[in-house]
Amino acid sequence: METLNSITPELIRIVMAVVGGVVIVFGNALVMGYLERKLAGHFQRRPGPMEVGFHGILQLLIDGVKLMGKQLVVPAQADKKLFMLAPMLSFVPVFLPLLVIPFSDKMQAFDLDVGLLFILAVAAINVLAILVGGWGSNNKYSLFGAFRSVAQNVAYEIPMLISLLAIVFMTNTFSLKGIVEAQNIWFVVLQPVAFLIYLVCMVAETNRAPFDLPEAESELTAGFHTEYSGMGFSLFMMAEYTNMFICCSIATVFFLGGTSGIPLPYFEYTGAIWFVAKVYLLMFFLVWIRWTYPRTRFDQLMNLCWKYLIPFSLVNLLITVVVVKL
Amino acid sequence: MKAYFTELFTGFWSLIVGLKVTLKALFSPIVTTQYPREKIEITPNYRGHIDLLKDPETGTHKCITCGSCMRECPSDCIVIDGEKREGVKGKVLTVFTLDFTKCSLCGACVETCPTGAIDYSNEYELAGRARSDFYYDLIKRMEERQ
Numbered sequence: 001m002e003t004l005n006s007i008t009p010e011l012i013r014i015v016m017a018v019v020g021g022v023v024i025v026f027g028n029a030l031v032m033g034y035l036e037r038k039l040a041g042h043f044q045r046r047p048g049p050m051e052v053g054f055h056g057i058l059q060l061l062i063d064g065v066k067l068m069g070k071q072l073v074v075p076a077q078a079d080k081k082l083f084m085l086a087p088m089l090s091f092v093p094v095f096l097p098l099l100v101i102p103f104s105d106k107m108q109a110f111d112l113d114v115g116l117l118f119i120l121a122v123a124a125i126n127v128l129a130i131l132v133g134g135w136g137s138n139n140k141y142s143l144f145g146a147f148r149s150v151a152q153n154v155a156y157e158i159p160m161l162i163s164l165l166a167i168v169f170m171t172n173t174f175s176l177k178g179i180v181e182a183q184n185i186w187f188v189v190l191q192p193v194a195f196l197i198y199l200v201c202m203v204a205e206t207n208r209a210p211f212d213l214p215e216a217e218s219e220l221t222a223g224f225h226t227e228y229s230g231m232g233f234s235l236f237m238m239a240e241y242t243n244m245f246i247c248c249s250i251a252t253v254f255f256l257g258g259t260s261g262i263p264l265p266y267f268e269y270t271g272a273i274w275f276v277a278k279v280y281l282l283m284f285f286l287v288w289i290r291w292t293y294p295r296t297r298f299d300q301l302m303n304l305c306w307k308y309l310i311p312f313s314l315v316n317l318l319i320t321v322v323v324v325k326l
Numbered sequence: 327m328k329a330y331f332t333e334l335f336t337g338f339w340s341l342i343v344g345l346k347v348t349l350k351a352l353f354s355p356i357v358t359t360q361y362p363r364e365k366i367e368i369t370p371n372y373r374g375h376i377d378l379l380k381d382p383e384t385g386t387h388k389c390i391t392c393g394s395c396m397r398e399c400p401s402d403c404i405v406i407d408g409e410k411r412e413g414v415k416g417k418v419l420t421v422f423t424l425d426f427t428k429c430s431l432c433g434a435c436v437e438t439c440p441t442g443a444i445d446y447s448n449e450y451e452l453a454g455r456a457r458s459d460f461y462y463d464l465i466k467r468m469e470e471r472q
Contacts, residue, residue, distance in 0.1 A: 044351070045357045047356050050360065
C-alpha cells in the first residue's frame with residue numbers, strides 16, 4: 001500500500017504521456033502505412049492492398065509480423081556498431097516532440113516555454129541518424145543517400161525556421177499552447193506565404209517525394225537504408241512516419257488553429273479530434289503530392305531553397321516584424 | 327527580375343494543375359482487374375497451344391491421321407499414330423500428343439492441316455509443377471471438353 005500511496009498524480013501523468021506517445025508512434029505508422037498504399041493505389045486507378053482482411057485493412061499488421069520475423073543482416077564490411085546504432089538513433093528521439101504537442105487543451109504532457117525550439121532540436125537528430133546509417137553501411141548508395149539527406153535537411157531547416165519565426169513574432173511565445181491560444185483567426189489566413197514555405201520545407205524535411213533524394217529508388221536503390229533488413233528497416237520507416245506526423249502537427253499548431261473547430265462536449269479533451277483530423281488532412285496532402293510530382297534533381301532542390309524559399313521567408317519575416325511593430 | 331517572377335508563377339500554376347490531375351484520378355473508378363477473382367474475356371485471336379477441334383456434325387474430330395502436322399513441326403513436338411479398323415475408311419487416330427515444353431507456337435501444324443482438325447486454344451493459365459504437366463494428350467482433352 002505504501003508504494004501505491006507514493007504514486008503521485010504527476011507520475012501517472014508521465015506514464016500516460018509515455019504510453020500515449022508509444023500508441024501514437026505505432027498506431028500512426030500502421031494507419032499511415034495502410035493509407036499511403038491505399039491512396040497510392042487509387043491515385044493510379046488501382047485498388048491497392050485487397051487481400052488481407054476487409055479491403056486489405058490488416059495488411060500492415062501482417063507486414064509488421066513479417067519484418068519482425070526477418071533476420072537482421074549486417075554487411076561484412078560494415079561498421080557494425082554504427083550500423084546497429086543508426087535505426088535506434090533515428091527511432092528513439094521521435095517520442096520526445098510528441099510530449100510537447102498540444103493535442104487538446106488538457107492533452108499535453110509538458111507545456112515547455114521553448115516548445116518549438118525543443119521540437120526542432122530533437123528533430124535534427126534524425127539527420128545524424130541517417131548520416132550514421134549511411135556511413136556505417138559501407139555502401140556507396142547508402143553514403144550518397146546520407147550525404148544528400150544532410151545537405152537537404154541543413155538547407156531546408158533555414159526557411160522552415162524563418163517562416164515559423166514570423167508566427168513567433170506575432171504571438172511573442174515559443175510555447176505551442178500559447179501559439180494555439182493566440183489564434184483568433186487561423187494564421188494560415190494572416191501568413192499564407194509562411195504557410196506555403198513551411199509546407200514545402202516540411203516535405204523536404206521528411207525526405208518525401210518530390211524531395212526524396214536521400215532514398216531515391218531509381219537512382220540509389222533505397223539510399224541510406226539500402227542495407228537494412230527486418231526491424232532495422234521498419235524502425236527507419238516508423239521514424240519517418242512519426243516525423244511526418246510531428247511536422248504536420250507543427251503545421252496544425254502554427255497555421256491551422258490547433259484544436260479549434262466546431263465545439264464538442266468536454267472540449268478540453270475532444271478537441272483532439274479536430275487536431276488529429278487536421279493533421280491527417282495534411283498527411284493526405286503529403287501523400288497526394290508524392291503521387292503527383294516527379295523527383296527533383298539535386299541542383300533544382302538547392303535552387304528552390306536558396307533562390308526562392310529563403311528570400312521569400314526573409315521578406316515575409318521583415319514585413320511581419322514591421323506590421324507587428326506598428 | 328521579371329523572368330524570376332514569371333518562372334515562379336508559371337511553376338506554381340503548373341504544380342496546381344498537376345494536383346488537379348491526380349485528384350481527378352483519385353476519384354475515378356479503378357481500371358485494373360483483380361485477376362484470380364475476375365477474368366476478362368480473352369481475344370479469339372489468341373494463339374495458345376494447339377487443340378483438336380470437335381466437329382459438331384459427327385461429334386468427333388476431323389483428323390485423318392495423315393501425319394502432315396507431325397512432319398511439318400520444326401520442334402518435333404507432335405506425335406500421332408493411327409490404326410486400320412474394320413469397316414472404317416482410312417486410318418483411325420489413336421494417339422495425338424503435344425510436348426508443349428518444346429513447342430515454339432509457330433503454327434505450322436495448323437497451317438498445314440488438310441482438314442482443319444486442329445486450331446489454337448485460348449488456354450493461358452499454364453502453370454505446372456513438373457515437365458510431365460505439359461505433355462498434352464489432345465484426344466483426351468477433346469473428349470473432356472464439352
